[in-house]
Amino acid sequence: MTAFRTRRLRLGDESNLNAIYNRIVGRERIKWSRSLEAMRWIWHQAPGGPVDSWVIETEVDTEWTIIGHHALCPVRFTFGDEDLLCAKTMNSFLLPEFRDRFSYLRFEQECLREVDARFDATYSVGAGSSRLRSALGYTNFGTWIQFERGFQPLHVIYRVVANLVGRQSYSARARLLRVLASISAVPVREPSRELVELTSIDAPSSRFFSDFWKEARIGAGMAPRRGVEDLEWRFWKRQGFQGTTLTYTSPVGRAYFIVETANPVIYSLADFYISPPQPELFDNLLDALYVWCAQRGALAVRCRTITQGLPAALLEVLSCKMKPSVLQRFIPAFELPRRFSVAMRLRTNGVFPVWNTTDLLVVDSL
């Protein structure tokens, strides 16, 4: 009979766990793997506090070896003027060969019980996670939709060609895409709204972010907090993050976009917020964003949100200005099951508010 034991993660386990994580997600090559430093940033530097993390071990030749893991990562949320602490499931796994020898769901249930009082809600992101976690009280909140907007008529063809040619080398693919993009660059028009560009070093100390969320949170419903500390943790100070922050301020409203530019030709809109949520302003700002991306040689920009993750009027604008990604048809849909604490259910009278969120909470999903 195989012996198992479960316990809290210790500092000495981090390197082992990170190696297993990289192996499972297919990032064994050093260039693409998650570094220990990046893992520690997520685990220990979250403004909501350290991650609660547990491991499952089995005994192999008198040595205990990690075969499974579950973690809950605290993420600060706001609900009007109320501060909430939620948690996202992180790097949950049980190696396939142990799946009919150990009950992972019971283990997760025990982990959840241990820290339940700490969080107002817990949630998860992944394909098929709603069904699995329904036994733990999670209900599906929405499905992720990936939108895309190309800046050149042939951008899809260019990407297919580049993928075929540069299958083995990311840099060869990127080089080819840049060349193709430059052949038929479409002249970009002047935007009607002007965006201010901030680097990840400048953004945290900018005037814009010093009071943005203080104002915006009132009309945001239930939303991940977007204070300086939160955005630093998710983006600006996170190892490996490459991107630019664009802000907009006028008497009619304020907005920001955080654009990931790690892929030099396919940008990703990692987060955005518009306060107040005016569809017309959003429409104009998206135009300005497209011009900014196209001027820098991007072929397309992507954006991910969930079906119920934005006010309906803004989601409608997004659906008109961008198209659901073609790639989405070929991959299983990501779901966002969530589970509210008893206190939270009472506070909201069972009516679950809009969860204003974008790509940012998918970081390190498994």
Next chain:
Amino acid sequence: MTQEPGPFFRIAVPVSTALLRQIIAQLDTRINLKKLKDNTRLRDAGADSLDLFNFILAIEERCGIVIPSEDVGQVNTLDGMARYLNEKLS
């Protein structure tokens, strides 16, 4: 007044694989009962982690016992589950 036999009947020894099949049939699972022989692993008959978990919960509820996570390897076939319960309940 007579009591209708509900789905949550108590299990008594000896536990047979036929009885376990009856319990699975009452649950909303992906297990293909036609494919499930007494010694087939539940996973091989289409069960995922949720199905296994629900099956174990249903058994626990009907037997008044707890099957620890680490014992799951012994109860992942109908034969194994019947043997395990007959040992625990007798």
